[in-house]
Amino acid sequence: AQKITQTQPGMFVQEKEAVTLDCTYDTSDQSYGLFWYKQPSSGEMIFLIYQGSYDEQNATEGRYSLNFQKARKSANLVISASQLGDSAMYFCAMRPMDTGRRALTFGSGTRLQVQP
Amino acid sequence: GAVVSQHPSWVICKSGTSVKIECRSLDFQATTMFWYRQFPKQSLMLMATSNEGSKATYEQGVEKDKFLINHASLTLSTLTVTSAHPEDSSFYICSAYRGDNQPQHFGDGTRLSIL
Numbered sequence: 001a002q003k004i005t006q007t008q009p010g011m012f013v014q015e016k017e018a019v020t021l022d023c024t025y026d027t028s029d030q031s032y033g034l035f036w037y038k039q040p041s042s043g044e045m046i047f048l049i050y051q052g053s054y055d056e057q058n059a060t061e062g063r064y065s066l067n068f069q070k071a072r073k074s075a076n077l078v079i080s081a082s083q084l085g086d087s088a089m090y091f092c093a094m095r096p097m098d099t100g101r102r103a104l105t106f107g108s109g110t111r112l113q114v115q116p
Numbered sequence: 117g118a119v120v121s122q123h124p125s126w127v128i129c130k131s132g133t134s135v136k137i138e139c140r141s142l143d144f145q146a147t148t149m150f151w152y153r154q155f156p157k158q159s160l161m162l163m164a165t166s167n168e169g170s171k172a173t174y175e176q177g178v179e180k181d182k183f184l185i186n187h188a189s190l191t192l193s194t195l196t197v198t199s200a201h202p203e204d205s206s207f208y209i210c211s212a213y214r215g216d217n218q219p220q221h222f223g224d225g226t227r228l229s230i231l
Binding site: 035037042045052103107 | 217220
């Protein structure tokens with residue numbers, strides 16, 4: 001079984017500052033993928049970034065980077081230069097890569113509010 | 117642009133009505149799609165995995181007779197909430213599997229309100 005833990009129900013950040021959203025996970029799978037999604041108030045799920053368990057380098061996508069520490073089983077999302085439009089719910093998710101189960105397991109989410 | 121389309125976005129109907137929600141992959145063939153349910157201020161909970169040409173796999177606690185899933189083509193999966201009641205009111209969202217190293221893309225979701 002897989003489990004994702006997001007310990008920050010809510011976070012505040014000033015516009016233009018960086019913010020780190022925490023995610024820890026637990027799995028017995030050797031190969032797995034970690035994902036971050038953004039969900040604005042309108043409800044859609046927007047894919048942000050992906051990290052494979054065997055990727056040696058941390059993933060980056062524009063202002064998003066994933067701080068992957070495999071030994072600590074953490075996959076924190078770093079958003080640089082926060083913008084007002086970054087205010088949303090953020091979900092960390094994972095799924096195994098070496099089994100037939102393809103569904104994502106989600107954490108409880110972190111609500112980020114960017115303040116002007 | 118969107119790669120997964122979900123329709124309708126909003127449904128308001130009377131108790132006892134059956135409601136069908138469609139999930140389409142727009143520019144790829146999706147042999148596997150997923151249906152999630154989300155209550156306000158909570159995370160997404162997997163309801164079932166929809167497999168093209170075969171029966172859906174339901175998660176524990178999800179009533180398969182209440183939530184009928186049909187994946188009749190490589191680009192379309194439907195979720196029918198049968199004889200819906202107020203407790204079925206929720207946000208339903210689908211996603212499509214595109215490959216091991218590909219992110220799952222989601223539809224925009226359906227807000228279902230049963231009066």
